[in-house]
Amino acid sequence: MPDTEYRELTYAQAVREALAEEMRRDSRVCILGEDVAEAGTPFKVLSGLVEEFGTDRVLDTPISEAGFTGLAVGAAMTGLRPVVDIMFGDFLTLTMDQMVNQAAKIHYMSGGKWRVPMVLRTTLGASRRSAAQHSQSLHAWLSHVPGLKVVIPSTPYDVKGLLKTAIRDDNPVVLFEDKMMHHKLKGAVPAGEYTIPFGVADVKRVGTDITLVATSSMVQVALGAAAMLVEVGISAEVVDPRTLWPLDEKTLIESVKKTSRAIVIDEGYGRYGVTAELASVISEGAFYHLDGPVGRIGAMHVPIPFSPPLEDLTVPTEKALFEAARKLCRKS
């Protein structure tokens, strides 16, 4: 971290600061989305931006996710750097042709002639009692597609630096924010200018016995499990890839070479998901150093149910991770 004054910001405040700074720096940056202006989004993440930048640059759109995402693709090709707000990650499904068939392919299909410097910000994560169409974590879908970059910040510091990098990137970037972190998670953020490069994982906690690879809000879950593991004499290292693509394979592999054990935890579905990919990277890269199979913990493979006791069963927990880690370390 740069040597500078630090403030305690919420995750949402860090997002807002990143956007405001980039909009001050570059007049081509604009925001498009549902209720992003005066309402500041239903999550109040963007409050205050329209007051500073006006409705020419912070635009409330109709409820037309495909429509304004497609518009952003064309705007990005022709000189702007739009930041699209997709309120719930579930609504990404409505933008898929624009993101997958258009944004992701245009640079390649045109032989490198056109560029699509846009950012799509959206959310992931269950446990808001919002049921099956407002709770999914679909970041694996986008990570599957060549041409897209996928960013999944876990702290206020990370989200500010990574969002600024995303806005300056010349490619379509999808950034996932866990909506439960927006106002609940606080952290130190420097007052001065900084960015965080893509493809650089961050070791959130140093340990020696097991590596817990965690994404987004699962980083806090992993840190909680690591604290519990201390009580049973296990030292856990927590590694956050921060960007799913580009992916810092080296840091993951080096950590597991050191600890010989790994569990990957991510709030998306495990089946064909992010945990599968990361576990595969580790298995291939650190196979001869592993003392056991790479564990995976993700959302239960069910649509997210509404009823609170049922919903809570579907989300990975500190306790589940603690138990899995203890088992893998053969300490009971």
Next chain:
Amino acid sequence: MSIVSERAATTFSKDLWMHAYRQMVRIRMFEEQVNELYTRALMPGLAHLYSGEEAIAVGICEALQKDDYITSTHRGHGHCLAKGATPDLMFAELLGKEAGYCRGKGGSMHIADPATGNLGANAIVGGSMGIATGAAFSAKYLKNGRVAVCFFGEGALGQGLFYEELNLAQLWKLPVIYVCENNLYNEYTHYSETTAGDICTRATAFDVMAEEVDGQDVQAVYETARRLIERARAGDGPSFLLCNTYRYTGHHVGDINREYYRTKLEEQEWKTVRDPIRLHGERLVSEELADALALDALEAEVRAEMKAAVEFAIAASYPAAEEVENHVYA
């Protein structure tokens, strides 16, 4: 526009109408070469020919500036040529050669060219409506005076994205013209079987100005387009232009036996009585802007141009293997 002033414009614009004729002939002869390349198995993939619809691309692009934007479709060769693409680089792209517009990585359905404002042909039906609307958005945002034209076929009327973009464009008064080329057939199905209600009222429902024009009459297309483009440039917002036309050949080159969805008599009638090149050529002669000899000479020139362009493309190299991972990211 009054009849008198239209006549004046016509007389004034000999160069324009001769250029329009040449452009239509270039598209027709380009597509003849594509058909030849495809049937000789020199061209991989699919070939969707624009023959019969030339007056639309030409009429509209003649009314655009070079830095105005277009988006195109899987049936896009005509739009690309009309906007200023050169046939040698297009043929090279069609054959997957490195010299092509997209280094051979786009092919027939994805030709793009920033130098002529071509945002790219799109192989998702209706897929470029957002892109065109977004180009218009940035033109307004950056105040650069450009307009965007979104070409699409009547088959795209079934896509929901169209209605989302009409709504956005009208709300924000964006300088975009949605050009619907109704060639009567969604692939192998007559549009009347897929399209409920009236076409133009789809646009007017959003208060988007809509006009209908004979898509076989290049002068009518041009005059209408010019008005809509001027209107867009003046900040008066989007418009919708329905162009009635006909696809001379099958959905793609391999679609040969077509009698289960349309008759040979119907095809013959369009190809003779309503051929846009013939109609425009006859007008040039009758208005004494050209004589038959001049038109013949023009055709010979274009034929030679296309022949040379094909030879260039055939002789060009395929991309090296390293190219496969190039341009995934900027």
